Every structure is written in C-alpha cells, then in structure tokens.
Amino acid sequence: MATTRIAVEIANITGESADADFIVSAQKFVVANVPNNLMRWASSQSGVMTSNGDADATLNVDTITSVKRNGYACKEISLDDLAWAADSGSLKKATLTHPVYAISDGKIQIQPEPASGQEGYYYFIDYLKVDDDSDLRNIVINYACFKEFAKLMMVDARQGDFSDSSTTMGTEHWIRTEEDSEMLMARIQTIQAQLGERTHFGQMSQQHYNLALAEIKSYIENNPKTLATAMAMQGAK
Secondary structure, eight states: OOOHHHHEEEEEEEEOOOHHHHHHHHHHHHHSOOOOOGGGGGEEEEOOSSSSSGGGGGGSSEEEEEEEEEEEEEEEGGGGHHHHHHHSSSSOOOOOOSSOOOOOOEEEEEEOOBTTTTTTEEEOGGGGGSTTTTTTTHHHHHHHHHHHHHHHOOOOOGGGOOOOTTTTTTTHHHHHHHHOOHHHHHHHHOOOOOHHHHHHHHHHHHHHHHHHHHHHHHHTTOOOOSHHHHHHHHHHH
C-alpha cells in the first residue's frame, strides 16, 4: 500500500514535494468515481463485530460491497424494516441463516445481532490499495497534481499587488508617486509576469484534472460492468 513512487512522480511533474493529504484525496477520488463492482480487487475485510454497538460497525459504510454474519451473507433492507427483522412475531424476522442489515446513522446494524462465536463483518473498498502497484495509479498522480498546481496558482506572490499601499509598494502606489516612468513600467511588467505564472499553473491544474477524469472514464468503459453489458458487446462483434 505504498505511495512512494506516486509521490516521486508528482514531485517530478510539479517541482514540489508531494502533499500526502493530496495523495489521500486522490485515492478517495478514485474510489468515489469508479463503481464498486470494478474495484473489488481493492476490497478489505473489516474487524469482527460481536454486537451492533462495536466500533467496527461505523467504518467505511459508504463503500460496502458485502456484509456477513457467521459466514452467511446479509441481505440489505430498509431502515424501516429493521425493527421487523428483530421481531420474533414478524414474518420479516431475520434468521441465523438468512441475516439482514441496514445502515442507521452511518452504522451497520445486523439482525440477528452479532454475538461472540457468530460475529458480523463486512467487506469495503479500501482506498489505500490504490497505490504504487495499482493500474489506477496514474489517476492518483494526475488528481494530486491538479491540487498541487491549484495550490501553486494561489500563492500570494502570484496574485499581483494593485493596492495603494506604500508598505507593500502596490502598483497604484507607484502610479501615484513614481515620477520615473521606466520604474513604473518595470513594476507593471513584474506583476504581469506574476499573473502569467498564475495563469500557467491554473491551466496545468485544469489539464491534470481533465486527465484524471479521462482515465476514470476509460477504465470504466473498458471494463464490462454487468453480464448484460458483456453479452451486448459480444453480440456487437
């Protein structure tokens, strides 16, 4: 799950040390935009739950691929049906071999409730697996570069100082006080160069964001998502 080579490539492209938070954002961007069924290679198992109150019931619930109780697959139900699943007098009562689960307030709730020896657990898409060895590493690199260039674009020195401040020697101050036109033009040219750098970094930021989106699109389109899609593709040949 290392991202050392990813960080090196980001630094080579931007000329800046890679921001670890940007890399994490990029990994999560991949997971958020690629369908779960195409990311099963990046799944991990949660810790076991011996009750619905366990801490492991609250993690990664937005990227769940499956939930199990004592080895039996749990069927997802609505939160409204959760009470019926726990009601012994209900036809919707969950059983040991036909367990169910619902998401309540960001937590997994399994019925029958997990117990010692009959633990519950789930599988989720682990963004940390979109790493140096992943086929999707270029998306991580490009998305992180998008953020790096956006950060460079917003550096104060590239915003241009048009103020009337004598402290910061803004352009308006030079216009009002400087009698030497050559000095004034030199100041204006400096600001133009700074704004040019800002524009350049903005363009680079947009370019790398577009590349990340294009690679996401390509990955999805080149991986049949359902049997029907695969059959339709074969029929088209």
